[in-house]
Amino acid sequence: MDPLLLGLALGLGAGISPGPLFVLVVTSALRGGWRAGVLAAFAPVVSDLVVIAGVLLVLDLLPSRALPMLAVAGGLFLLWTAFVTVRDARAATLAISEEEQRRAGRQALWQAGLLNLLSPHPWLFWATVLGPLAVSTWRDSSAGAILLVVAFYVGIVGAKALLAVVVSGGRRWLTDVSYRRLLVAAGLMLGVVGVLILVEFLPAALS
Numbered sequence: 510m511d512p513l514l515l516g517l518a519l520g521l522g523a524g525i526s527p528g529p530l531f532v533l534v535v536t537s538a539l540r541g542g543w544r545a546g547v548l549a550a551f552a553p554v555v556s557d558l559v560v561i562a563g564v565l566l567v568l569d570l571l572p573s574r575a576l577p578m579l580a581v582a583g584g585l586f587l588l589w590t591a592f593v594t595v596r597d598a599r600a601a602t603l604a605i606s607e608e609e610q611r612r613a614g615r616q617a618l619w620q621a622g623l624l625n626l627l628s629p630h631p632w633l634f635w636a637t638v639l640g641p642l643a644v645s646t647w648r649d650s651s652a653g654a655i656l657l658v659v660a661f662y663v664g665i666v667g668a669k670a671l672l673a674v675v676v677s678g679g680r681r682w683l684t685d686v687s688y689r690r691l692l693v694a695a696g697l698m699l700g701v702v703g704v705l706i707l708v709e710f711l712p713a714a715l716s
Contacts, residue, residue: 512646512657519639520664525672529587529702530625534669536594536695537617538676539688545617546673550666552621557631557662564635580710583627587703590620594696598689629710 525531530552538546625631639661647654680688 512650512653513660515642516657516660517664520661520666521668522664523634523661524665524668528630529583529628529699529706530621531669531672532695532698532702533590533617533621533624534673535676536692536699537621538673539680539691539695540594540597541612541617542680543674543677546677547670548615549617549621550669550673552618552625553631553665554662555618556622556626557635559626560631560635561640564632564640577629577710577713579627579632580629580706581714583624583629584703584706584710586624586627587699587706590624591696591698591700591703594699595693598692598696628706 530549534546534549537549639658643654643658646657
């Protein structure tokens with residue numbers, strides 16, 4: 510399959526798949542507008558540099574509990590983010606200044622980057638899917654392997670950024686009351702995802 514099409518297909522699939530980063534992009538777009546949501550969507554570009562290095566250099570050398578422990582840390586971080594989102598929803602307002610939007614964008618980027626780094630999904634995806642594909646493609650064409658990886662990140666960031674713009678556009682139809690309710694719902698969703706991650710990975714991390 511053409512590396513460009515394969516990378517785009519993988520990226521778009523990952524971009525629209527429900528998960529912690531998906532929910533955080535939506536929450537960031539609701540809280541800080543489209544800029545915050547788009548910055549959160551760029552998290553994989555930043556954090557995956559560490560993931561790629563880890564997969565290529567040390568993943569095979571790490572103990573079997575490494576990924577579950579990462580997942581537990583990610584689950585706890587999600588629970589904290591959920592708590593802060595619900596807490597701040599009580600006084601949230603749609604009328605925010607440019608400076609507040611910029612601050613929300615910076616916060617969204619580091620939160621999403623840290624969450625993506627602590628999540629086991631990028632590590633597993635690179636170790637089992639994209640990494641082997643990139644290596645096998647490199648053997649035939651280095652340019653093709655680079656195109657595959659670039660297309661993947663264009664797909665995943667593009668899909669999540671589009672989601673952020675769509676969600677942010679819906680803010681104009683909200684009142685402050687409905688906006689706060691949506692934030693609470695988004696925070697609770699983050700909490701549910703965090704609990705599910707802990708339920709799935711905590712036994713393995715403690716074994």
